[in-house]
Amino acid sequence: MPEMPEVEIIRRGLKRHLLEKQIVNIEVFLPRLIKWPEADAFKSMVIGRRITAANRRGKYLLLELDNGNTLVFHLRMTGRLLCVSPKDEQDAYRKIIFHLDDGELLVYADTRTLGTVYALKPGETWRISGLNNLGPEPLSEAFTEIYLEKILKKSSAKLKSFLLNQKYISGLGNIYADEALALAKIHPQRTGAGLTKLEIARLYQAINEVIAAGIADGGTTFRDYRNGEGGRGHHQEHLYVYGRNGKACLSCGAPIVKIEVGGRGTHFCPVCQLLEGK
DNA sequence: CAATAGCCCTGGTGGC
DNA sequence: TGCCACCAGGGCTATT
Numbered sequence A: 001m002p003e004m005p006e007v008e009i010i011r012r013g014l015k016r017h018l019l020e021k022q023i024v025n026i027e028v029f030l031p032r033l034i035k036w037p038e039a040d041a042f043k044s045m046v047i048g049r050r051i052t053a054a055n056r057r058g059k060y061l062l063l064e065l066d067n068g069n070t071l072v073f074h075l076r077m078t079g080r081l082l083c084v085s086p087k088d089e090q091d092a093y094r095k096i097i098f099h100l101d102d103g104e105l106l107v108y109a110d111t112r113t114l115g116t117v118y119a120l121k122p123g124e125t126w127r128i129s130g131l132n133n134l135g136p137e138p139l140s141e142a143f144t145e146i147y148l149e150k151i152l153k154k155s156s157a158k159l160k161s162f163l164l165n166q167k168y169i170s171g172l173g174n175i176y177a178d179e180a181l182a183l184a185k186i187h188p189q190r191t192g193a194g195l196t197k198l199e200i201a202r203l204y205q206a207i208n209e210v211i212a213a214g215i216a217d218g219g220t221t222f223r224d225y226r227n228g229e230g231g232r233g234h235h236q237e238h239l240y241v242y243g244r245n246g247k248a249c250l251s252c253g254a255p256i257v258k259i260e261v262g263g264r265g266t267h268f269c270p271v272c273q274l275l276e277g278k
Numbered sequence B: 001c002a003a004t005a006g007c008c009c010t011g012g013t014g015g016c
Numbered sequence C: 001t002g003c004c005a006c007c008a009g010g011g012c013t014a015t016t
Helices: A004-018 A039-046 A145-154 A159-164 A174-184 A197-216
Strands: A023-028 A034-036 A051-057 A060-065 A070-074 A079-084 A094-100 A105-110 A116-120 A257-261 A264-268
Touching: A004 A051, A004 A060, A004 A079, A004 A105, A004 A197, A023 A039, A034 A039, A039 A116, A070 A079, A145 A197, A159 A174, A159 A264, A174 A197, A174 A264
Parallel strands: A034 A116
Antiparallel strands: A023 A094, A051 A060, A060 A070, A070 A116, A079 A105, A094 A105, A257 A264
């Protein structure tokens, strides 16, 4: 599941391969993944253009084109975006292939086909409501402890749901949300309004820390995630709680528990992360 | 407005 | 061994 660290690693990989290359052709095997415009118009907006930048906002990947248009990808659960040479192109789940002028391929592959692809003209960000309503990112200047405190105090949502809501903070997904709460030693079912100033400070540090660690480890590969060059991440070796239900808490040794919060599987230590809080 | 339930989608898994 | 219900979960939409 690509979250902000994984998308950032993909972005860096793509940047190395794609800058200044021209997209000379596009093969679309599953048109419904292209959410705007429809496939033919999409192709005409993109074919013949050079890629001038590889950017990211939250979990959205943005390839800027030399005509001012932007190619937007959201990988959702199982989307993969990678640069390969034609002889290595063998992904059974390839859905869109962008042919580059040096013969290399940019392949969008997706097992569960939940990903979304768009081509936008300048100023058309509004077409993607999720992209248009992203909160500040962890590790960014806009993401301050003051900001976090302000929005937490206004929220009645359970913290797990709060952290997953991209309009408050962009980039956290199920893995890093659980990890941030574990590191901060805060129960996922508590609410923002109920946190002490000290807990907010811990949560703020923890969010930045788990995201930074995820990036430093090249992302978390459980099953599907691959970086822009097809390699795996290593952060799965450094997780505190995610996927560790039944295993010993790294801090106190108690078994990690898995529950459902807001419809999402949620992992936490019942000893370190108390409902009452401290 | 805000929280939540349902939905999309396919492959892996666990139970029988 | 084979079958099948169920789960994984990001984010949008409908509902309460």
